[in-house]
Amino acid sequence: xxxxxxxxxxxxxxxxxxxxxxxxxxxxxxxxxxxxxxxxxxxxxxxxxxxxxxxxxxxxxxxxxxxxxxxxxxxxxxxxxxxxxxxxxxxxxxxxxxxxxxxxxxxxxxxxxxxxxxxxxxxxxxxxxxxxxxxxxxxxxxxxxxxxxxxxxxxxxxxxxxxxxxxxxxxxxxxxxxxxxxxxxxxxxxxxxxxxxxxxxxxxxxxxxxxxxxxxxxxxxxxxxxxxxxxxxxxxxxxxxxxxxxxxxxxxxxxxxxxxxxxxxxxxxxxxxxxxxxxxxxxxxxxxxxxxxxxxxxxxxxxxxxxx
Amino acid sequence: xxxxxxxxxxxxxxxxxxxxxxxxxxxxxxxxxxxxxxxxxxxxxxxxxxxxxxxxxxxxxxxxxxxxxxxxxxxxxxxxxxxxxxxxxxxxxxxxxxxxxxxxxxxxxxxxxxxxxxxxxxxxxxxxxxxxxxxxxxxxxxxxxxxxxxxxxxxxxxxxxxxxxxxxxxxxxxxxxxxxxxxxxxxxxxxxxxxxxxxxxxxxxxxxxxxxxxxxxxxxxxxxxxxxxxxxxxxxxxxxxxxxxxxxxxxxxxxxxxxxxxxxxxxxxxxxxxxxxxxxxxxxxxxxxxxxxxxxxxxxxxxxxxxxxxxxxxxxxx
Numbered sequence: 001x002x003x004x005x006x007x008x009x010x011x012x013x014x015x016x017x018x019x020x021x022x023x024x025x026x027x028x029x030x031x032x033x034x035x036x037x038x039x040x041x042x043x044x045x046x047x048x049x050x051x052x053x054x055x056x057x058x059x060x061x062x063x064x065x066x067x068x069x070x071x072x073x074x075x076x077x078x079x080x081x082x083x084x085x086x087x088x089x090x091x092x093x094x095x096x097x098x099x100x101x102x103x104x105x106x107x108x109x110x111x112x113x114x115x116x117x118x119x120x121x122x123x124x125x126x127x128x129x130x131x132x133x134x135x136x137x138x139x140x141x142x143x144x145x146x147x148x149x150x151x152x153x154x155x156x157x158x159x160x161x162x163x164x165x166x167x168x169x170x171x172x173x174x175x176x177x178x179x180x181x182x183x184x185x186x187x188x189x190x191x192x193x194x195x196x197x198x199x200x201x202x203x204x205x206x207x208x209x210x211x212x213x214x215x216x217x218x219x220x221x222x223x224x225x226x227x228x229x230x231x232x233x234x235x236x237x238x239x240x241x242x243x244x245x246x247x248x249x250x251x252x253x254x255x256x257x258x259x260x261x262x263x264x265x266x267x268x269x270x271x272x273x274x275x276x277x278x279x280x281x282x283x284x285x286x287x288x289x290x291x292x293x294x295x296x297x298x299x300x301x302x303x304x305x306x307x308x
Numbered sequence: 309x310x311x312x313x314x315x316x317x318x319x320x321x322x323x324x325x326x327x328x329x330x331x332x333x334x335x336x337x338x339x340x341x342x343x344x345x346x347x348x349x350x351x352x353x354x355x356x357x358x359x360x361x362x363x364x365x366x367x368x369x370x371x372x373x374x375x376x377x378x379x380x381x382x383x384x385x386x387x388x389x390x391x392x393x394x395x396x397x398x399x400x401x402x403x404x405x406x407x408x409x410x411x412x413x414x415x416x417x418x419x420x421x422x423x424x425x426x427x428x429x430x431x432x433x434x435x436x437x438x439x440x441x442x443x444x445x446x447x448x449x450x451x452x453x454x455x456x457x458x459x460x461x462x463x464x465x466x467x468x469x470x471x472x473x474x475x476x477x478x479x480x481x482x483x484x485x486x487x488x489x490x491x492x493x494x495x496x497x498x499x500x501x502x503x504x505x506x507x508x509x510x511x512x513x514x515x516x517x518x519x520x521x522x523x524x525x526x527x528x529x530x531x532x533x534x535x536x537x538x539x540x541x542x543x544x545x546x547x548x549x550x551x552x553x554x555x556x557x558x559x560x561x562x563x564x565x566x567x568x569x570x571x572x573x574x575x576x577x578x579x580x581x582x583x584x585x586x587x588x589x590x591x592x593x594x595x596x597x598x599x600x601x602x603x604x605x606x607x608x609x610x611x612x613x614x615x616x617x618x619x620x621x622x623x624x625x626x
Contacts, residue, residue: 039581075508152557154510175582182582185602185609 009281013269016101020108026061027051027105028170033058037178048087050095051104052218054164056171058178065091066141066218067160067167074145074155092225100212100219101266106166107212113204121206124253129214130264136163137217159217161189165197208251212266223263231267232283233260239279249274256280357443361436368432371425373618378414378422383625385410398437400430472594475502475587476576480567483540483548483555488565490573494593499531499620501613502587504580506538507550511603512584516558518605522613523562529621535564538577542569588616596620 012019027049030040039058049062065088072081091099100107114120123129140163145155160167172190176183203210212219235257247255249270254262256271272280372379385406403426411419478490494500503519505512516535523533535555539547543566551564567573586600597616604610 038579041578041581071508074510077508150510150514152513152554154508154513156510179582179601181585181599181601184598184600184612185582185606187606187608 009269009272010278012102012282013272016268017108017111019102020105020111023051023103024105024108027053027103028057028059029061030059034174035178037175037182039175048084050091050099052106052164052166052216053104054167054170056167056175058174060170064160064166066164067157070141070145070155070157070160073142074149074157076149076153079146088221089225092222093229095222095231096226096229096267097219097222097263097265098229098231098267099222100216101268104212104218106169106216107209107266109169110200110204110209110211113201114208116205118205120208122253123207123210123213126214127253132214133216133220133223136215137220141217162193163196163215165193165200165211168193168197209266213252213264219266226263226265227261229261230284230286233265233267233271234281234283235260236279236281239277241277241279243276245274245276246271246280354443357439361439364432364436364439368429369615369619371428372622373615375421375425376618378418381413382406382410382422385413398430398433400426400428400433403429474593475589475595476572477593478565478567478571478573480565480573481543483537483552483564483566488534488563490593493532493534494589495591497526497530497532498591498624499526499529499596499617500589501526501531501533501617502589503533503535504538504577504585504587505535505583507547507554508539509583511605513554513558515584515603515605516555516560518610520558520560520562522604526617530624531617531621533562535560535562536577537564537566538580538583540564540566541574541577542566586613588613588620590620591624 033040037058039056040060044061045055045063047062048065048068049060050065052066053060053062053064055063055067065084069081069084069088072078072084095103136159140159144158147155148158149155168190172182172186172193176186176190200211207213233256240257242257246257250256250265251270252262252264252266252268254265256262256265259265267282269282272278272282382403404423407414407419407422407426414422475490475494478488480488482488501519501522503515505516507513519533519535526533537547537551540551548566555561555564569575569578582601584603586604588596590596596619600609600613600616602609604613
């Protein structure tokens with residue numbers, strides 16, 4: 001059974017690019033809108049998509065969870081976004097950061113940029129920056145929109161307004177190209193956010209997924225659920241030869257053998273493919289999956305311990 | 309071997325992506341670039357002629373809207389009996405002679421300024437006439453910018469050749485329940501500014517006070533400003549009371565109207581996706597220029613709106 005699932009893990013990881021492409025397409029189904037410069041405003045927009053995908057993308061089929069959260073929390077009518085938080089927790093428990101690795105359009109965008117052949121840099125030494133995204137989540141997505149309100153009780157969606165590069169890429173740029181009224185409205189804010197987008201693009205070429213690692217509030221939210229998510233990484237200690245290839249292959253700077261459910265793990269499966277003994281695989285379900293292996297491991301455990 | 313294949317594939321993808329990025333940047337470049345193009349050269353085809361024509365008209369409008377107070381004095385002193393259109397006289401010449409006849413009302417500085425500007429207008433008008441002679445269809449195609457009434461074209465009857473977009477008709481009510489008909493509303497005002505907003509839209513609510521000030525200003529000139537709160541369409545009572553709440557808090561006293569969402573105007577509203585959006589409508593119910601997207605609290609947006617209003621007011625006077 002384990003063998004079979006590790007086969008599935010291998011396949012999933014190998015075809016990850018195609019799954020990402022498919023997810024991006026499903027998230028942005030209304031392609032003709034790019035030419036019209038309009039937005040789809042139907043019932044789909046009442047539901048959040050799992051990844052970071054701007055509501056104002058002409059093709060978007062649903063709402064961005066981070067955008068929707070800020071819109072509701074900053075509205076004068078509601079004090080907290082219960083419905084959206086619920087959806088986010090559900091997604092976090094069901095999939096965790098698997099969403100980052102497989103379903104998020106902006107993650108895919110950064111990965112494609114990273115394929116541009118240049119010298120690549122490691123982000124291992126920049127680890128403290130990974131905590132920045134939690135600050136973005138707390139301050140820009142929750143605190144400022146909820147509490148910095150005007151006289152009528154309305155807040156601004158600070159993350160969308162001042163930081164989100166996906167909004168410029170999918171919303172501002174295509175809309176302003178197709179719509180002269182919006183083009184006329186572009187100002188300093190657009191220049192600022194366009195520079196952010198350009199920086200993220202440049203950094204993505206040199207580093208692997210810089211936005212996901214350092215800034216993304218959605219990634220931060222899902223990261224909190226990696227440990228309890230039904231979607232987990234599993235390392236078979238019996239098969240593991242401690243060669244360290246998985247840690248080397250990991251572009252999110254995680255050692256899967258030590259912390260299989262690390263907050264930074266986006267379940268991309270690069271470790272699965274790097275493992276020479278097929279000891280690493282995806283696991284889906286309740287519990288930590290140790291039950292079965294424990295039985296097999298018991299007699300060997302002492303030996304293992306001695307070796308170490 | 310497999311690695312190699314992967315590498316070529318990813319290289320190809322990378323190449324494709326870079327070209328895309330470069331192309332999109334290039335597209336941005338040209339977009340910004342063509343605005344600064346000069347307009348001195350001769351148009352090569354009808355399309356260019358239309359563009360040039362519109363550009364010249366815009367330049368003329370800019371000149372006229374820069375020193376509004378002075379020009380208004382000039383207009384006031386113009387001899388209304390003077391049949392300037394019939395004898396094909398240049399509008400710039402007309403202005404010059406009007407300024408000359410009213411010179412006692414201006415200081416020498418003002419005179420110099422006005423004369424200089426009027427001469428510029430005369431040059432623009434000459435260019436416009438040249439284009440019109442070569443491409444007679446141009447004047448018809450670019451009627452929405454008709455403010456300065458170039459020689460020879462008849463602007464007395466509004467053209468209905470589709471070049472002007474009518475604001476969709478509606479029969480609705482204001483938030484106090486008084487009936488409002490679009491035909492009566494527009495024909496009763498020299499210019500009507502229609503602002504689309506909704507209650508939970510922050511920038512929309514942010515400009516309500518400015519809009520109220522604008523409404524008071526317009527009232528003096530025979531115009532009006534109305535708001536359309538999209539939440540209140542079809543007369544949703546909860547939405548109406550919330551909208552009224554916000555309006556009161558922001559001190560906005562101008563009329564806000566709603567209409568059925570399945571009507572002509574309702575469908576028109578459904579296609580607006582950026583808020584606030586502000587339209588300028590003339591006495592004949594035609595939309596003047598392009599809608600202003602985004603709040604008019606931004607200085608340049610307010611200026612664009614003012615230009616459209618002046619354009620509508622001037623056309624109404626002429």
